[in-house]
Amino acid sequence: xxxxxxxxxxxxxxxxxxxxxxxxxxxxxxxxxxxxxxxxxxxxxxxxxxxxxxxxxxxxxxxxxxxxxxxxxxxxxxxxxxxxxxxxxxxxxxxxxxxxxxxxxxxxxxxxxxxxxxxxxxxxxxxxxxxxxxxxx
Amino acid sequence: xxxxxxxxxxxxxxxxxxxxxxxxxxxxxxxxxxxxxxxxxxxxxxxxxxxxxxxxxxxxxxxxxxxxxxxxxxxxxxxxxxxxxxxxxxxxxxxxxxxxxxxxxxxxxxxxxxxxxxxxxxxxxxxxxxxxxxxxxxxxxxxxxxxxxxxxxxxxxxxxxxxxxxxxxxxxxxxxxxxxxxxxxxxxxxxxxxxxxxxxxxxxxxxxxxxxxxxxxxxxxxxxxxxxxxxxxxxxxxxxxxxxxxxxxxxxxxxxxxxxxxxxxxxxxxxxxxxxxxxxxxxxxxxxxxxxxxxxxxxxxxxxxxxxxxxxxxxxxxxxxxxxxxxxxxxxxxxxxxxxxxxxxxxxxxxxxxxxxxxxxxxxxxxxxxxxxxxxxxxxxxxxxxxxxxxxx
Ligand SMILES: [Zn+2]
Numbered sequence: 001x002x003x004x005x006x007x008x009x010x011x012x013x014x015x016x017x018x019x020x021x022x023x024x025x026x027x028x029x030x031x032x033x034x035x036x037x038x039x040x041x042x043x044x045x046x047x048x049x050x051x052x053x054x055x056x057x058x059x060x061x062x063x064x065x066x067x068x069x070x071x072x073x074x075x076x077x078x079x080x081x082x083x084x085x086x087x088x089x090x091x092x093x094x095x096x097x098x099x100x101x102x103x104x105x106x107x108x109x110x111x112x113x114x115x116x117x118x119x120x121x122x123x124x125x126x127x128x129x130x131x132x133x134x135x136x137x
Numbered sequence: 138x139x140x141x142x143x144x145x146x147x148x149x150x151x152x153x154x155x156x157x158x159x160x161x162x163x164x165x166x167x168x169x170x171x172x173x174x175x176x177x178x179x180x181x182x183x184x185x186x187x188x189x190x191x192x193x194x195x196x197x198x199x200x201x202x203x204x205x206x207x208x209x210x211x212x213x214x215x216x217x218x219x220x221x222x223x224x225x226x227x228x229x230x231x232x233x234x235x236x237x238x239x240x241x242x243x244x245x246x247x248x249x250x251x252x253x254x255x256x257x258x259x260x261x262x263x264x265x266x267x268x269x270x271x272x273x274x275x276x277x278x279x280x281x282x283x284x285x286x287x288x289x290x291x292x293x294x295x296x297x298x299x300x301x302x303x304x305x306x307x308x309x310x311x312x313x314x315x316x317x318x319x320x321x322x323x324x325x326x327x328x329x330x331x332x333x334x335x336x337x338x339x340x341x342x343x344x345x346x347x348x349x350x351x352x353x354x355x356x357x358x359x360x361x362x363x364x365x366x367x368x369x370x371x372x373x374x375x376x377x378x379x380x381x382x383x384x385x386x387x388x389x390x391x392x393x394x395x396x397x398x399x400x401x402x403x404x405x406x407x408x409x410x411x412x413x414x415x416x417x418x419x420x421x422x423x424x425x426x427x428x429x430x431x432x433x434x435x436x437x438x439x440x441x442x443x444x445x446x447x448x449x450x451x452x453x454x455x456x457x458x459x460x461x462x463x464x465x466x467x468x469x470x471x472x473x474x475x476x477x478x479x480x481x482x483x484x485x486x487x488x489x490x491x492x493x494x495x496x497x498x499x500x501x502x503x504x505x506x507x508x509x510x511x512x513x514x515x516x517x518x519x520x521x522x523x524x525x526x527x528x529x530x
Contacts, residue, residue, distance in 0.1 A: 009277035041274045041393075067300070067398055069292035070345040071285060078283035086284045088293055088393060098279045098393045111300040128281055 061117035152377035155184025161358030172255030172359030185374030193250030227514020232521035255359035320470025360483035382414025402520025403440035
């Protein structure tokens with residue numbers, strides 16, 4: 001029996017800039033022109049001040065592991081990959097995003113470890129941001 | 138926030154007159170609407186109140202096809218309400234419904250509210266975390282990374298709690314062990330065979346640090362609650378159960394947007410509910426705390442104020458939550474051992490009312506005068522708290 005396809009993002013007018021930048025190897029998020037805070041995920045209005053002045057800016061791609069879990073019982077499309085680490089990454093710019101940690105030896109993983117982004121092609125159109133340990137770079 | 142005296146007035150006008158479960162367990166022969174209806178009939182019988190008196194309906198299920206649950210359930214039961222609500226904030230919706238019913242009744246919109254839940258999550262294959270619209274934030278920015286939902290979200294919280302406070306997997310296991318001991322005294326519980334901390338530790342790893350026995354059951358079932366005026370409840374078949382305190386909130390939908398992974402919505406609703414009741418956590422005789430996962434309980438107990446933040450692990454040690462322990466909790470076996478048909482919130486209220494009425498037989502907690510129900514919904518997204526009393530406040 002074939003496994004179902006993995007869920008892939010379908011870019012729309014709100015998120016296309018993020019996925020376009022990811023395809024070019026850049027991590028971009030929104031930044032509010034009114035209150036100067038970085039915003040992720042992409043929105044029409046700033047969740048802090050309701051301004052519509054949200055501009056796309058490239059960020060450092062560096063951050064820390066905020067938390068992680070090693071998945072043993074996966075959703076159907078991911079069953080061939082267990083165990084794999086899924087993490088919440090806190091970027092240096094202050095926003096948090098879910099991603100994968102690309103490490104061979106999972107026992108090394110600790111909350112707070114510095115990480116940096118890289119991109120993995122998931123389809124012809126979509127590259128996903130994933131993170132590796134800075135100490136591996 | 139509204140002043141205490143103002144918020145008091147609406148709670149003091151209502152009482153819970155009837156509670157019931159439908160059949161629970163594995164029920165491939167039943168539909169979700171039948172489970173709503175069976176629970177509703179039993180709860181009205183429990184109250185001795187006729188269906189013709191019901192003029193408020195608050196319903197929620199887990200089936201994908203039912204887009205307007207209160208309308209569907211009301212049609213099925215032949216109810217024509219003056220107040221209708223299908224607020225959908227996950228497993229704690231039912232604690233919120235009691236507060237909404239109290240507001241509606243005290244405002245004169247209706248007199249008798251019927252709260253119902255039904256789910257064939259196990260046999261009917263209702264699905265959480267799948268088949269969502271592809272433009273949703275969770276589908277674009279969470280789903281591609283393969284986090285199993287809901288367990289993965291709670292695992293992230295557990296990992297961070299262990300990191301910050303030194304909480305151990307054995308301490309989490311204590312919660313599962315206690316739940317099973319209570320379930321052994323509930324003839325309707327799905328799992329009744331006692332387990333040890335070692336059994337929990339050796340159960341299948343799902344998403345670190347959470348193992349099979351840290352996770353709630355997946356069953357079919359339903360429940361219902363009748364809320365009415367104090368005057369009507371006094372003429373009902375059973376003694377009224379009074380609403381002392383209540384609160385509801387939510388903070389995020391996706392776990393990526395949770396403000397702080399180890400602080401749940403209970404940190405808001407707990408203090409508000411206790412303030413509205415005019416009591417302290419130490420006044421609670423028996424607690425019903427949503428146990429979707431063991432970590433849900435541990436963090437809720439901290440946030441509700443039963444212990445300090447970070448002390449939850451030590452608090453639950455030594456069988457404190459188990460029969461005979463200092464802190465009787467989830468006395469029917471909880472979502473971990475009794476039943477968990479997608480959402481569990483209604484069952485917290487059913488057991489709380491039965492404990493206050495002294496109907497719990499072997500598992501009855503002596504001198505149960507004040508009880509707390511705390512529900513948690515979604516990915517630690519929402520919380521709603523009730524404080525119920527055997528006497529009026
Ligand atoms: Zn702003």
